[in-house]
Amino acid sequence: MDELDLLKKNWTKGEEGFKSFSNTDIYTMLHKKSSSIVKTLFYISIAEFAFWILVNTLPYFLSETYREKLVTSYENPLFLGLSVLSIVVILVFIYLLFKAYKSISITDNAKKLMESIFRTRKVIKYYVIFNLVMIFISIPLSLYFEFQQNIEFHDQVAAMNSAQTLMMLAVTVVITGVLLLIFWLFYRLIYGILLRRLNKNYDELKKLEV
Amino acid sequence: MNKELEHSFVEQLQKHQNIVHKVCRLYTNNADAHNDLFQEITIQLWRAYPKFRGDAKFSTWMYRVGLNTAITLYRKSKRRIRTQEFDAVEFKIKAEEYDDTEEQQLKLLYQAVHQLNDIEKALVFLYLEDKDYREISATLGISEVNARVKMNRVKKKLRTILNP
Numbered sequence: 001m002d003e004l005d006l007l008k009k010n011w012t013k014g015e016e017g018f019k020s021f022s023n024t025d026i027y028t029m030l031h032k033k034s035s036s037i038v039k040t041l042f043y044i045s046i047a048e049f050a051f052w053i054l055v056n057t058l059p060y061f062l063s064e065t066y067r068e069k070l071v072t073s074y075e076n077p078l079f080l081g082l083s084v085l086s087i088v089v090i091l092v093f094i095y096l097l098f099k100a101y102k103s104i105s106i107t108d109n110a111k112k113l114m115e116s117i118f119r120t121r122k123v124i125k126y127y128v129i130f131n132l133v134m135i136f137i138s139i140p141l142s143l144y145f146e147f148q149q150n151i152e153f154h155d156q157v158a159a160m161n162s163a164q165t166l167m168m169l170a171v172t173v174v175i176t177g178v179l180l181l182i183f184w185l186f187y188r189l190i191y192g193i194l195l196r197r198l199n200k201n202y203d204e205l206k207k208l209e210v
Numbered sequence: 211m212n213k214e215l216e217h218s219f220v221e222q223l224q225k226h227q228n229i230v231h232k233v234c235r236l237y238t239n240n241a242d243a244h245n246d247l248f249q250e251i252t253i254q255l256w257r258a259y260p261k262f263r264g265d266a267k268f269s270t271w272m273y274r275v276g277l278n279t280a281i282t283l284y285r286k287s288k289r290r291i292r293t294q295e296f297d298a299v300e301f302k303i304k305a306e307e308y309d310d311t312e313e314q315q316l317k318l319l320y321q322a323v324h325q326l327n328d329i330e331k332a333l334v335f336l337y338l339e340d341k342d343y344r345e346i347s348a349t350l351g352i353s354e355v356n357a358r359v360k361m362n363r364v365k366k367k368l369r370t371i372l373n374p
Contacts, residue, residue, distance in 0.1 A: 003368055003372060004319075004365060006312070007323070008337070010316055011338045015232070018227075018231040019231075026227075027216075030216070030219075030220070036254070036279070037282070105261075106257070106274075106275050106279065107258055107278075109274075109348060109350060113282050194285075201282065201328050201329055204330075205329060205350065208352050208359070208360055
């Protein structure tokens with residue numbers, strides 16, 4: 001006889017050993033908090049939005065000089081354009097994320113469920129990438145503005161020889177690079193740990209199709 | 211209305227709770243983890259319940275939500291504890307290898323099934339629950355042919371685990 005058939009024959013017998021939860025037990029469970037991946041993903045995305053919105057707005061409220069600078073830089077169409085773009089992008093991402101969450105349904109088949117979780121994760125990922133790109137653009141841009149508007153800085157840079165200018169550029173590039181790398185590693189770690197098992201199971205299902 | 215819904219849900223789940231227990235038995239290895247997974251499945255079932263239209267049987271619907279929770283949503287992995295327990299149990303079973311009663315065989319089989327990966331366990335579970343390949347394929351989102359192929363591989367794998 002097939003091994004599994006032996007197990008099948010006895011499968012229901014083991015049920016007698018189960019602890020039977022009463023209605024009250026089940027009521028209590030209903031109101032407990034879920035610890036599912038989707039819930040965690042949801043919290044991470046909220047934190048993500050909060051973090052990037054804070055990063056972008058906090059200096060405005062905290063530093064008067066920054067605020068003044070910002071007001072003058074809005075006169076520049078490029079800077080204004082970028083700011084409007086980032087607000088539009090945030091709104092688009094909130095909408096996409098909302099849609100992605102709505103599409104996660106536990107009653108889908110396993111593969112489809114996993115795919116909709118991955119899709120949600122991707123939306124968050126793209127949002128992070130967008131912010132990193134914005135950092136990447138805004139650092140040289142703000143240097144340029146500083147150069148244009150801050151006479152002291154302008155004179156300093158103008159007085160530099162080419163080796164010094166190169167040095168300054170190199171330092172800027174390295175700092176930006178390190179900053180981006182830290183962010184990137186941080187995200188890899190969070191999502192790596194959170195979705196490790198899901199990835200493994202999804203691969204297992206995918207493998208069947210080949 | 212909400213109270214009524216809650217009441218009918220609790221009644222039905224109470225009646226069919228063994229399905230959830232069986233999923234937990236397959237995917238966890240100690241009582242704490244078992245109860246933890248049971249609770250998570252209950253929460254997920256309750257969340258999905260307003261959309262349950264009754265066109266499928268409550269129990270059938272439970273299989274899907276239960277398995278999905280176990281293989282996709284559930285986060286608390288107690289891997290370290292699991293392997294330790296395994297070693298201990300396996301050692302004990304080896305010592306009694308010549309006791310060839312059906313009960314012993316069953317015990318070994320359970321151990322072997324526990325060593326399968328999450329997807330393989332899902333297949334075994336549905337098979338043990340007497341589901342046909344159509345339903346297995348619909349639950350996991352793979353084709354019927356692939357479900358059959360995979361099932362055969364799982365059987366082979368079990369045989370290898372049992373007779374190394």
